[in-house]
Amino acid sequence: xxxxxxxxxxxxxxxxxxxxxxxxxxxxxxxxxxxxxxxxxxxxxxxxxxxxxxxxxxxxxxxxxxxxxxxxxxxxxxxxxxxxxxxxxxxxxxxxxxxxxxxxxxxxxxxxxxxxxxxxxxxxxxxxxxxxxxxxxxxxxxxxxxxxxxxxxxxxxxxxxxxxxxxxxxxxxxxxxxxxxxxxxxxxxxxxxxxxxxxxxxxxxxxxxxxxxxxxxxxxxxxxxxxxxxxxxxxxxxx
Numbered sequence: 001x002x003x004x005x006x007x008x009x010x011x012x013x014x015x016x017x018x019x020x021x022x023x024x025x026x027x028x029x030x031x032x033x034x035x036x037x038x039x040x041x042x043x044x045x046x047x048x049x050x051x052x053x054x055x056x057x058x059x060x061x062x063x064x065x066x067x068x069x070x071x072x073x074x075x076x077x078x079x080x081x082x083x084x085x086x087x088x089x090x091x092x093x094x095x096x097x098x099x100x101x102x103x104x105x106x107x108x109x110x111x112x113x114x115x116x117x118x119x120x121x122x123x124x125x126x127x128x129x130x131x132x133x134x135x136x137x138x139x140x141x142x143x144x145x146x147x148x149x150x151x152x153x154x155x156x157x158x159x160x161x162x163x164x165x166x167x168x169x170x171x172x173x174x175x176x177x178x179x180x181x182x183x184x185x186x187x188x189x190x191x192x193x194x195x196x197x198x199x200x201x202x203x204x205x206x207x208x209x210x211x212x213x214x215x216x217x218x219x220x221x222x223x224x225x226x227x228x229x230x231x232x233x234x235x236x237x238x239x
Contacts, residue, residue, distance in 0.1 A: 001027050002048060002150075002181075007057035009043055017043045018205045020057070025198075027062060030172065030182045032192035032213075035202030036228055041185045042078070044202075045152045048183075049075045070099045074143035078155035081139035084128035088119055088138055091127060095142045106145060113141040118167055133164030140168055144175075151175065153184040157191065169195055193220045203228045 002025040009018045017040045025031050025048075033041055046052045047059055050069060082091050089110060096106035114120045117137040122130065127138060136156060143151060157168060172195065176182055186192055192199070193213065201209040201224060208227040 001025070001060075001062045003060040004044075004047075005058050005060065007047065007054045007059060009040075009047065009052070010055045016205065018054075021205065021207070023200065023207055023210065025181070025183055025200075027181050028176070028179060029198045030176050030184065030196045031198040031200060032196035033183055033185045033200050033202065034187075034189070034192055034224065039202040039228075040205045041202055042154055045075060045077075045154050045183075045185075048150075048152060049073060051075075071146040072149040073152070074146065074148035074150070075152040076139055076143050076154065076156040078158070081156065082127050082135060082142060084135075085126060087124050087126055088114060088130075088141075089123045091138060091142055092145055096145050099146045101146065109145060110141075113144055116171060117141050131161070133160040136160050137164055137167060140171065144171075149180060151180055151182045153182065153186075155185050155187065157184075157186055158188065165191070189221050189224055201227055 004021050004023045007018055007021045008016065010016050021040075033044065035041055043052070047054060048061075050073075083094065086094065092110045092113065093106065096110070101109075111120070111123075114123055117140065119134065119137055119141070122134070127135060130138065139156060151172075157165060169191070172182055172184075184192070184196065197213055199209065199211065199213050200207055
């Protein structure tokens with residue numbers, strides 16, 4: 001379990017991103033964290049990953065869940081998560097060495113991961129020659145080299161081909177069945193609704209919905225928009 005207790009966060013420009021936020025992310029679930037751009041999703045990921053500290057409040061992570069951040073927490077950001085001038089193999093070796101794996105530990109695992117992600121034939125090719133979907137699969141492989149107990153995916157599945165999505169989704173489900181806790185953000189609401197067991201909707205730094213996926217949602221997109229759309233018509237008017 002990951003618990004935020006009255007967490008607030010301000011960046012240096014004094015803009016408040018999160019305000020007095022209290023929330024729990026359950027262990028052994030796939031939680032969909034969704035909301036508009038700027039709602040605070042990436043800030044939450046950075047706080048969980050220990051990349052930044054809260055301005056106020058505290059974050060509690062069950063010690064049975066995480067004892068070694070380097071190996072047990074993997075964060076896939078929305079931007080580049082691989083080095084395009086390196087080969088697929090070199091990318092995974094680089095990540096393995098950062099988290100302290102020996103050659104005996106990572107060599108066999110690299111081959112297994114690339115086979116699962118349908119990248120075995122491109123193991124020694126430079127990543128800049130890969131399609132977008134292949135780069136995303138390689139990014140996932142890099143995140144999984146340490147067998148994480150917590151996997152954070154920040155809009156890293158946007159804009160990729162259906163075949164890559166299918167490969168990645170199947171692996172995420174398998175990981176979760178084997179005990180990995182996953183938190184995923186995506187603007188693909190159908191993906192979130194189909195994949196996740198928990199849904200959390202963030203709007204302007206506050207949660208407007210938290211709970212198990214409701215299978216009775218007649219229109220998940222309509223439900224989501226009803227909680228997040230809050231435009232000021234005068235501000236949005238452009239002559």
